[in-house]
Amino acid sequence: MNIVVCVKYVPDSTADRQFESDNTVDRVGVDGLLSELDEYAVEQALQLKEKNEGTTVTALCVGPEKAVDAVRKALQMGADSGILVSDEAIAGSDYVATSLVLAKAVEKAGAENKVDLVMCGMASTDASGSVVPAMLAERLDLPQVTFASVVETQGDQVRIKRDSDTATEVIGATMPLVMSVTDQTGEARYPSFKGIMAAKKKPLETWSLSDIGVDASEVGLSVAWTEVTETTARPPRTAGEIVKDEDGSGATALTEFLVSKKFI
Amino acid sequence: MSEVLVVVDHVDGAIRKPTFELLTLARRLGEPSAVFFGSSDKGGEAAQKLGQLGAEKVYVVDDTEIKGYLVAPKAEALAQLVEKTSPAAVLFVSGYEGKEVAARLAIKTGSGIITDAVDVEEGGVVTQSAFAGNYTVKGKVTKGVPLITVKPNSAPVEEVGAAGTVEEFAATISDAAKKAQIVAQQPRKASGRPELTEAAIVVSGGRGTGGNFEPVEGLADALGAAVGASRAAVDSGWMPHTFQVGQTGKVVSPQLYVANGISGAIQHRAGMQTSKTIVAVNKDEEAPIFELVDFGVVGDLHSVLPAATEEINKRKG
Ligand SMILES: Cc1cc2nc3c(=O)[nH]c(=O)nc-3n(C[C@H](O)[C@H](O)[C@H](O)COP(=O)(O)OP(=O)(O)OC[C@H]3O[C@@H](n4cnc5c(N)ncnc54)[C@H](O)[C@@H]3O)c2cc1C
Ligand SMILES: Cc1cc2nc3c(=O)[nH]c(=O)nc-3n(C[C@H](O)[C@H](O)[C@H](O)COP(=O)(O)OP(=O)(O)OC[C@H]3O[C@@H](n4cnc5c(N)ncnc54)[C@H](O)[C@@H]3O)c2cc1C
Numbered sequence: 001m002n003i004v005v006c007v008k009y010v011p012d013s014t015a016d017r018q019f020e021s022d023n024t025v026d027r028v029g030v031d032g033l034l035s036e037l038d039e040y041a042v043e044q045a046l047q048l049k050e051k052n053e054g055t056t057v058t059a060l061c062v063g064p065e066k067a068v069d070a071v072r073k074a075l076q077m078g079a080d081s082g083i084l085v086s087d088e089a090i091a092g093s094d095y096v097a098t099s100l101v102l103a104k105a106v107e108k109a110g111a112e113n114k115v116d117l118v119m120c121g122m123a124s125t126d127a128s129g130s131v132v133p134a135m136l137a138e139r140l141d142l143p144q145v146t147f148a149s150v151v152e153t154q155g156d157q158v159r160i161k162r163d164s165d166t167a168t169e170v171i172g173a174t175m176p177l178v179m180s181v182t183d184q185t186g187e188a189r190y191p192s193f194k195g196i197m198a199a200k201k202k203p204l205e206t207w208s209l210s211d212i213g214v215d216a217s218e219v220g221l222s223v224a225w226t227e228v229t230e231t232t233a234r235p236p237r238t239a240g241e242i243v244k245d246e247d248g249s250g251a252t253a254l255t256e257f258l259v260s261k262k263f264i
Numbered sequence: 265m266s267e268v269l270v271v272v273d274h275v276d277g278a279i280r281k282p283t284f285e286l287l288t289l290a291r292r293l294g295e296p297s298a299v300f301f302g303s304s305d306k307g308g309e310a311a312q313k314l315g316q317l318g319a320e321k322v323y324v325v326d327d328t329e330i331k332g333y334l335v336a337p338k339a340e341a342l343a344q345l346v347e348k349t350s351p352a353a354v355l356f357v358s359g360y361e362g363k364e365v366a367a368r369l370a371i372k373t374g375s376g377i378i379t380d381a382v383d384v385e386e387g388g389v390v391t392q393s394a395f396a397g398n399y400t401v402k403g404k405v406t407k408g409v410p411l412i413t414v415k416p417n418s419a420p421v422e423e424v425g426a427a428g429t430v431e432e433f434a435a436t437i438s439d440a441a442k443k444a445q446i447v448a449q450q451p452r453k454a455s456g457r458p459e460l461t462e463a464a465i466v467v468s469g470g471r472g473t474g475g476n477f478e479p480v481e482g483l484a485d486a487l488g489a490a491v492g493a494s495r496a497a498v499d500s501g502w503m504p505h506t507f508q509v510g511q512t513g514k515v516v517s518p519q520l521y522v523a524n525g526i527s528g529a530i531q532h533r534a535g536m537q538t539s540k541t542i543v544a545v546n547k548d549e550e551a552p553i554f555e556l557v558d559f560g561v562v563g564d565l566h567s568v569l570p571a572a573t574e575e576i577n578k579r580k581g
Contacts, residue, residue: 019399095367095370126395129363131377133364135367135368137336138367138368143336144444147360164361166280167450167452168449170447170448171444171445171446172445225405226376226404228402229389229404231394231401240559241559241560242549242559245562245563245567250568254543254545254568257543258520261520263465264579
């Protein structure tokens with residue numbers, strides 16, 4: 001089985017994330033890492049590898065040069081090889097352009113050995129669009145089984161459980177396909193010392209746009225199909241009123257607050 | 265005036281409230297036409313309500329061939345409808361399905377997409393909230409037909425009394441779109457409480473409940489609220505995952521959010537920070553949740569909540 005896992009490099013969500021003067025995310029000034037939710041996709045890919053002999057797992061990331069850290073983390077966890085697609089022209093890409101670059105990279109990665117499974121996280125932790133996997137499926141003309149909370153495979157048959165908006169569903173499809181997994185699939189492993197050492201010797205390639213046959217004029221901020229006109233930091237919340245509960249005073253104060261706001 | 269398509273979110277004909285909010289927003293961009301995937305009977309019934317709340321037209325797309333599959337067939341049908349109607353925009357409810365149908369439609373129609381909008385203004389300016397509510401972002405789609413997914417509770421529901429004229433639309437669905445099959449489906453049990461994402465008030469509990477959600481549920485019922493939970497409460501098995509609020513759960517933005525025994529981790533905040541009014545009950549005065557609140561009580565939820573519930577019920581008489 002040939003698996004490509006898409007991992008995004010995101011600003012640390014515990015750091016002070018911000019926008020730059022051109023309204024793009026500051027991806028250079030803030031420490032970045034492998035989007036936490038993509039670790040679950042790497043984990044599921046590695047579990048499939050353990051169950052299916054001859055499986056290779058390739059970690060694929062589209063991002064700035066620093067994003068190589070995200071690929072490296074996936075290699076340390078156990079992925080076999082890594083690809084970073086990096087090109088200045090990509091900066092500021094929207095969903096449509098990002099999915100184009102990913103799709104072309106998946107095609108190149110599968111040029112010799114067809115890709116059976118493209119795995120994604122359920123959302124990035126910075127923009128949390130949750131749309132890139134569906135776009136990838138559309139571009140690659142593949143079925144999508146997305147937001148999986150449980151993943152089962154048998155040969156090329158895939159079944160997932162999905163907590164959709166109004167029902168819990170079981171979805172079935174045949175590989176090749178695009179899958180996204182949620183954090184319900186189970187804890188992701190930490191890289192072991194051995195894994196960290198081994199990762200240093202694993203193949204890691206950097207591709208530019210021309211390597212994957214995408215023209216610079218198709219991606220990036222200037223041609224985005226969506227335009228951000230304004231980003232404003234939310235004014236800090238005015239400090240709320242905090243009371244200490246003493247002998248039931250808290251309940252009364254709470255009730256009074258709710259009445260004053262007309263919730264009762 | 266050009267049409268604005270509103271994709272109806274419904275369960276077996278029962279339309280979910282966010283659809284009506286979309287109709288209000290659609291009227292700012294043009295003339296709302298609802299798109300209903302379902303049987304023509306159910307479509308006819310739905311059209312009455314949809315008309316009342318703003319839809320001039322209701323396209324009914326027979327879903328016999330579609331409903332057994334995930335996402336792709338709906339995107340295909342919508343692409344054909346977009347081709348036919350050249351709408352000024354297509355609006356979706358920001359849930360898993362709405363977002364993914366919009367995503368595939370974007371690629372099919374060569375259109376830009378904006379997700380998780382909290383407002384849509386005349387001229388198509390869309391407001392989003394970013395980084396767990398710390399930023400407000402305004403933007404526009406500049407190519408193709410603007411595809412916009414909107415979060416629940418982003419607009420009022422307005423009675424306008426539009427025509428709601430039914431028009432059947434026959435879509436052609438390819439075999440390629442019928443590959444991710446819904447093998448089994450278990451509708452969520454009705455809790456008798458409002459739906460989490462739609463509710464005007466949400467009362468949530470976290471690890472601080474110690475597994476006893478009665479005080480949380482009691483307060484929720486006194487306020488007519490939905491019940492939510494932190495991931496810690498879900499991971500402990502106290503509440504089902506469908507109740508989880510946060511980055512990997514539901515994103516809510518009610519009028520009032522009451523967090524009980526919840527510390528206020530960034531991932532939890534991502535799911536509730538755009539709530540209009542935030543209240544917390546927590547026994548630790550240093551808990552980060554207090555940085556967000558309009559009103560907070562430092563105290564034990566097991567005594568504060570039942571006492572408050574009693575007072576509220578008394579006042580309601
Ligand atoms: C606050 C904010 C709001 C935005 N809103 C919009 C918008 O409304 N419309 C729009 O077109 N663009 C928008 N963008 C831009 C968009 O976020 C980027 O195009 C982004 O690269 C892809 O979207 P995502 O991170 O939301 O991906 P998601 O769809 O959330 O990602 C899901 C999965 O896809 C894979 N994936 C996504 N990106 C990459 C990558 N670069 N490399 C490898 N794998 C990846 C990962 O497996 C990930 O878990 C927004 C950006 C920000 C910061
Ligand atoms: C990838 C990822 C995704 C995540 N997604 C989500 C998500 O979607 N939603 C989410 O909620 N979390 C999410 N988390 C988890 C998040 O980081 C926190 O661990 C979680 O929100 C903590 O839940 P809590 O506040 O209930 O528990 P804790 O952080 O343990 O806080 C419990 C609070 O209860 C208070 N307390 C204790 N006893 C009482 C009492 N008797 N009366 C009053 N107060 C009391 C304590 O003072 C404390 O502040 C995610 C984490 C990761 C890594």
